[in-house]
Amino acid sequence: MKKTERTIKRLSTPKKILVAILALLVFLIVGSGLFVLIKMYGMSIHATKTVAKPTVSPYDTPDPGLQDIDGDPDLSRDYDPDLDPSLIYNDPIYLQDAIDPDVVNILVLGTDTRGNGDVGRSDVMLIVSYNQRLNTVKAVSVLRDTWIYLPGRSLWNRVNTAYRFGGIGLAINTININFELDIQYYMLTDFENLVKIVDSVGGLDLQLSDAEVEYYSERSTTPLQLVEGTTNTYHMDGEQVLMHCRNRTIGNGDWSRTERQRDVMNAFLVRAKQESSVSSVASLVYRLMGYVETNLSPWQMMAIATNLVFGPGANGIVRATLPCPGSWSYAYESSMAVISIDIEMNKRWIHELFYGVYRDGN
Secondary structure, eight states, rough: OHHHHHHHHSSOHHHHHHHHHHHHHHHHHHTTTTTHHHHHHHTTTTTTOEEEOOOTTTTTTOOOEEEEEESSOOSSOOOOOOGGGGGGOOEEOOOOOOOTTTEEEEEEEEEEOOOOSSSOOOEEEEEEETTTTEEEEEEEEOOOBBBBTTTTTEEEGGGHHHHHHHHHHHHHHHHHHHHHHOOEEEEEEEHHHHHHHHHTTTHHHHHHHHHHHHHHHHSSSOOEEEEETTTEEEEEHHHHHHHHHHHSSSHHHHHHHHHHHHHHHHHHHHTTOOOOOOHHHHHHHHHHSSSOEEESHHHHHHHHHHHHHTTTTTEEEEEEEESSSTEEEEEEETTEEEEEEHHHHHHHHHHHHHHOOOHHHH
16 A cells, blocks of 8 residues: 555544444435536546655755844735746645644635636635544634745745745745645635535625624625524625635734634534534535535545534534744745745644644654
8 A cells, every 4th residue: 555545544443434434325316426526526636746755954044034123014915026926836745644643734725816827826725623523623824924935935024925936835835834734635615616615505604793793795796694593693695705805904914814714613513513413414415516626535525514503512613824923024025015924933833732732753
């Protein structure tokens, strides 16, 4: 058995795999049979490949240095410098041994690709860490303006440009190499498909501030619906949820925006827990297909989904932001405002969050 196959099999214990297979088989029997299975595998037909990790120096190019900023800069404006075309190509995912076999880390990416031929950047970068022994989920947003080293490109840039330079592979490799993590799986969608995903599950319930209610009401084509019996929870459709995920006008810029993105992920879990059987969970997973690219297999997705929905420890998501408190400052690189971080401090912080202790992932 190849090393890659051994690594993938770590995702689930035999018992959890059996539950997932049985759940999927039930759905296949009562659903559309082979067509459903083919469509599930279609989510990974164009998945980024995993290859043996080459010898990669974490920092073969020194940080060019940044100009300190007094106070808070304006981070609401996108800075889009010219890119060297020779540095833009799709990277594979580098194989990384699991640090803890019970912990599976998945990178969730939402891109700003708009169908005009531009690959775009990763507007959402969320590391979802699932502990299958404890049945817990931790979601860490990576702030898009984080200044970081891009392996294989011999340059430093904002972390959200990794996807633009090298696709899924470079996005994962950048996080793994800088923070010594072991991400091997991903889920990718874009703005248009996020709207379809939310609408396919009937919308999501989210708590909103008065300022957010006013902001979305002025811009939405449909009125917000207050959930009965609540004072600040609204049922939002796909268009409104996308607006919520992209909003960095209200609150503290990208910090508030990424908090909203984690709230949306938690709302998806709450929505999934409304399902009453494994077959209904399978139906929910099936409805998301066609809108997401992933290298997770149908069995792996079902194992995670059923364990989160019906497991005894599935009581919400622990949410955090990278960089961690006290480890960053605003800075300028030319005319571009970025977030300068203490990489070593963040490396140890995220290891303790995911694994309980610092463990070298390289």
